[in-house]
Amino acid sequence: KQEVTQIPAALSVPEGENLVLNCSFTDSAIYNLQWFRQDPGKGLTSLLLIQSSQREQTSGRLNASLDKSSGRSTLYIAASQPGDSATYLCAVEDQGAQKLVFGQGTRLTINP
Amino acid sequence: DAGVIQSPRHEVTEMGQEVTLRCKPISGHNSLFWYRQTMMRGLELLIYFNNNVPIDDSGMPEDRFSAKMPNASFSTLKIQPSEPRDSAVYFCASSVARLSTEAFFGQGTRLTVV
Numbered sequence: 001k002q003e004v005t006q007i008p009a010a011l012s013v014p015e016g017e018n019l020v021l022n023c024s025f026t027d028s029a030i031y032n033l034q035w036f037r038q039d040p041g042k043g044l045t046s047l048l049l050i051q052s053s054q055r056e057q058t059s060g061r062l063n064a065s066l067d068k069s070s071g072r073s074t075l076y077i078a079a080s081q082p083g084d085s086a087t088y089l090c091a092v093e094d095q096g097a098q099k100l101v102f103g104q105g106t107r108l109t110i111n112p
Numbered sequence: 113d114a115g116v117i118q119s120p121r122h123e124v125t126e127m128g129q130e131v132t133l134r135c136k137p138i139s140g141h142n143s144l145f146w147y148r149q150t151m152m153r154g155l156e157l158l159i160y161f162n163n164n165v166p167i168d169d170s171g172m173p174e175d176r177f178s179a180k181m182p183n184a185s186f187s188t189l190k191i192q193p194s195e196p197r198d199s200a201v202y203f204c205a206s207s208v209a210r211l212s213t214e215a216f217f218g219q220g221t222r223l224t225v226v
Contacts, residue, residue, distance in 0.1 A: 034214070034215070036217075041222075042219060042220075043116075043203060043217040043218050043219045043220050044203070044205075044215075044217040045217070046214045046215060046216065046217075049213075049214050089155070091155075099145075099157050099160065099168060100145075100157065100215065101157075102154055102155040102156075103154070104154045105154070
């Protein structure tokens, strides 16, 4: 059974810092991996989608990498801003179950 | 497009009552997903539809839960009878295809069963 783990569960950093969020998954047989952002009381917004054949994707200040063989992904946020404060969720599309399996998320706080 | 639309945004009901949650996916999307989010268990997939047909309902917790998709633009998730442990945020999401495509989520319905 696919399991997705995100470390740390919470992170608080001062504005302007570069930071890395980690995601690991137990079964490397995945179609893709997605990073989502969730603001309090809101739905999820897809940030980046990495297909299983890709190594990374970039969008603005965000860069996500995927190492399928080791079952790991990182989300790199450059020059963090208070508006980046949110919960970030990692999800893998599992080949076996053919559905998205989510991690518990990392709650990020950027302090002005 | 207005995105995935869910209603109601909040629902408070008494134990034993029937609850119906509604979802309108993005036009042109062929896949629709119902998720439940709780502090303890995070986001869990309850059921998903492809071209209006239920594909996998293995995440539906009990027979008290049922979901329908009568057409490409509407889906419901029904809980009957509701119990306090059903209290959670229920999300609907849609995507162009079943696999390997970006999923778009609605704002969610916060359900409280007292």
